[in-house]
Amino acid sequence: MQEFFEQARRILAEQMEIEVERITMDTEFEEIDADSIDIVEMIMALEDIYEVEFPEEDTEDYPTMGSLVTALYEYLQKVKND
């Protein structure tokens, strides 16, 4: 999970041109001005890295980095176990 989170925050920090350390599990996307396009871009980059297609859910359901990354990671584990 930690490695997955590190990947995700590195991608988002690069996109938003901010320090990686500014993004924690508690960071709200709104706090760092990340909109739905930024979030979808991050998801698509993770899909490329992990060669998986995440479910197409509303990004609004996940207001924080932690809630989104946890949901994506759980899906990734489920796909691996299936």
Next chain:
Amino acid sequence: MKIALDVMGGDYAPVELLAGAIKWLQENEGQIVLVGDQEIINEELQNHSYNPNRLEIVHASQVIGMDESPAAALRKKKDASIVVASRLVKDGMADAVVSCGSTGAQMAAAIFILGRMEGIERPPIVAAIPGRGGKPTLLIDVGANVDCRPIQLLQFALLGQAYARGVMNLDNPRVGLLNNGEEEGKGNNLSIQTYELLSGQSGLNFIGNVEGRDLFSSRCDVIVCDGFTGNILLKTLEGMVFFLAAGVKEELGAIPATFTRLDYTQIGGAPLLGVNGISVVCHGSSKREAVCNGLNIAADSINNNIVDKQLQELSRLTP
């Protein structure tokens, strides 16, 4: 030339969009690909006569609504009309896409399907506002990005300059930043930070802050602002023109041509810049005349090679 028209987006879809497409075909050379629900399109086409060799239908079973989150909807609705139409451009099956639907969805489709030019985070919409002596002023962004960061406004400035040089053939276009005063240090945080960035950008002919009235003063060729401000400015202008035209008609019995050049019911649309394909954004309230003019703007953009010209100009600025 082949233009993909998303016939499912807009307040008057699909009836007025189809009528606009037929009108364009009657007045121009080229082909149109109608993208949307095949059954609805075929039924509506029975009301028109047209050359079937110039009109193609590509089925799309979904539509992205105005109330949907654009990026998320784009992932969910892979068979949405704007997605299918944009993919036709990406795959080389059409030269441009035109839509009157959700601007956010069209921008997201442009980003994720057509792809952005290097160094561009968000595509802005550029509108050419008619000016004195037939010289337009470019206003950029007129509504694609409501929240912007200073770096994005710098990118809009570079794209605006590239468009003005490449498409309007201006040697050294003057770029101004829309603000509530001309002096340096005026405005909100976004304006102040953007001013600093624009001032320090080599290769950009930045003339400083400009005010709303400068849209018509010929003081500069490109005016940069965030999409929230630009959209309000554009819609205010449209409303004012409508009001003045009605007054003039009442008093003089006719509307001068200057007013009709600014009539939003006639102006078709405006292209998104900074993406690797032509995507023309039209008013949601477009009727057949405006749809036809939107298709004209797409045709002009194709003829002017706006994508190649932006790329050439942007590469010139990269050290």
